[in-house]
Amino acid sequence: MQFRDDRYGNKISLLGYGCMRFTKKGMNIDMDKAEKEIIHAVELGVNYFDTAYSYGGSEAALGKILENNDLRDKVNIATKLPQYLVKSSGSIDRFFNEELSRLRTDHIDYYLMHMLTDVAAWNKLKKLGIEDWIAEKKASRQIRNIGFSFHGNSYMFLEILDAYDWDFCQIQYNYLDEDTQGGRTGLMAAAAKGIPVIVMEPLRGGKLVDMxxxxxxxxxxxxxRGRTAAELAFRWLYDQPQVTCVLSGMNSLEMIDENCRVASEAEAGCMGELERNLISSITNAINGSVRVPCTGCGYCMPCPQGVDIPTVFSCYNHMFIENKGSGRAEYMQMMAFRKSLQGAGRCISCGACVKRCPQSIDIPAELRKADRALLPWYMRITMGVMRLFRFW
Incomplete structure (x- = not known):
């Protein structure tokens, strides 16, 4: 495993463990499986584990696994203040203390303001005294590094970057998002200020591999050369010395092995002209197929009307990435065999999802398009018949 320095010279593993996508067993996290995977990742050198207050069960699972295996002092925990839920100064402490309890620790190594999309959200926190709160927590060593995770455009990223003396930041960055989100502009601006950059969505929700x-x-x-799609995506990131750590939502031992191997081999400057040209060609091919740039992050959920937005867009994109039949079949299964109707047709354009979407997608408009494409008239009849004879 290779390591890159944080702002204070501490070593962070080039590959970080994203804990949002632990495997589920029923409605809960499969703790036995997650434990084996975390232990294996630590053994291979991973020392940065990223979670958040809003990742259902993730903080508690990570805390329990680290405590049970005496791993807390061997890793860095990164978690996030759900600033979008903060209504008062008192709630900041309440959320933070709850996170400490879930994680079974007395300090957070890397603490982020979660999902800042514009400087107005930061200014709201400032009015509630967040700067004094951060100073107090850093002085007591309950927080070692303070940062923010960002979803928005490059211009707004630069405003937030300059709004406080941050220790680090986290951006969505991959070869499809080189010129969107914080993008290369944000990456280089942070590096110029000496601020480490943690990268999320390196595979863009799986679109740079399976889809x-x-x-x-x-x-x-x-x-x-026998390189996988995932390896190419990671090499593109590791090639850039401004990238400090790349998060991956790993949920198999095989995935951990491959990702750790790449993070051990791919150094800054590792990409040659042939690889760069290949990635450029892949980018052009993907951009010609994807209809909705949804990463499946789930920030748009829950929908007040029960629409399963990420799944709708996944099926819709499958129509064009794979074939119309596979996308429609997947959507039909979702619509016909669930207890509650969760298709795009239930959208009433309330706009609640748009405010939360990291990709700034006009979700209601895209849902209307998806509904028309996924359910032509003859499939609507079939779906109605299937639901008529359902057995729940």
């Missing part, structure tokens, strides 16, 4: 169109997959096969 690639056939012509993009063919380009990787033709390349002939």
């Amino acid at each position: 690639m169109p056939a012509d993009a997959k063919a380009l990787i096969t033709k390349e002939g």
Whole structure:
């Protein structure tokens, strides 16, 4: 495992463990599986574990696993203040103390203001005394580093970057998002200020691996070096010395092994001209197929009308990345065999999801398009018949 320095010279593993996508057993996290995976990752050198207050069960699972295996002092915990839920100065402490309890620790190594999208959200926190609160927590060593995670455009990222003396930041960054979100502009601006950058969504919610169109997959096969789509995406990031750590939501031992291998081999400057050209070709192929740039993060949920927004967009994109039949079949299954109707047709354009979307997608408009494409008239009839004879 390679390591890069944080702002104060502490070593962070080049690969970080994103804890939002632990495998579920029923409605709960599969603790036995998650424990084996976390232990294995630590053994291979991963020392940065990212979670958040709003990742259902994630903080508690991580805290229990670290405590039970005496791993707390071997890793860095990163978690996040749900600033979008903060209504008063008192609630800041309440959320923080709850997180300490869930994580079974007396300090947070890297604490983030979660999902800042504009400087107005930071200014709201300032009015509630967040700067004095941060100073107090850092003085007591309950927080070691303070940062923010960002979803928005590059211009707004620069405003937030300059609004406080941050220790680090976290951005969505991958070769599809080089010129969107914080993007390369944000990455370079943070590096110029000496602020470490943690990267999330390196595979863009799986779109740079499992959901690639056939012509993009063919380009990787033709390349002939035996590198996987995931390896190419990670190498593109590790090639850039301004990237401090790349988070991956790993949920299999095989995935951990491969990702750790790449993080041990790929150094800054590792990309050659052939690889750069290959990634450029892959980007063009993907951009020609994807209809909605949804990463499946789930920040838009829950929908007041019960629409399963990420799944709708996943099915919709599958129509064009794979084929219409596979996307429609997946959507039909979702619509016909669930107890509650969770299709795009239930959207009433209330706009609640738009305010929370990190990608700034016009979700109601895209849901209308998806509904028309996924359910032509003859499939609507079939779906109605299937629901008529459901057995719940």
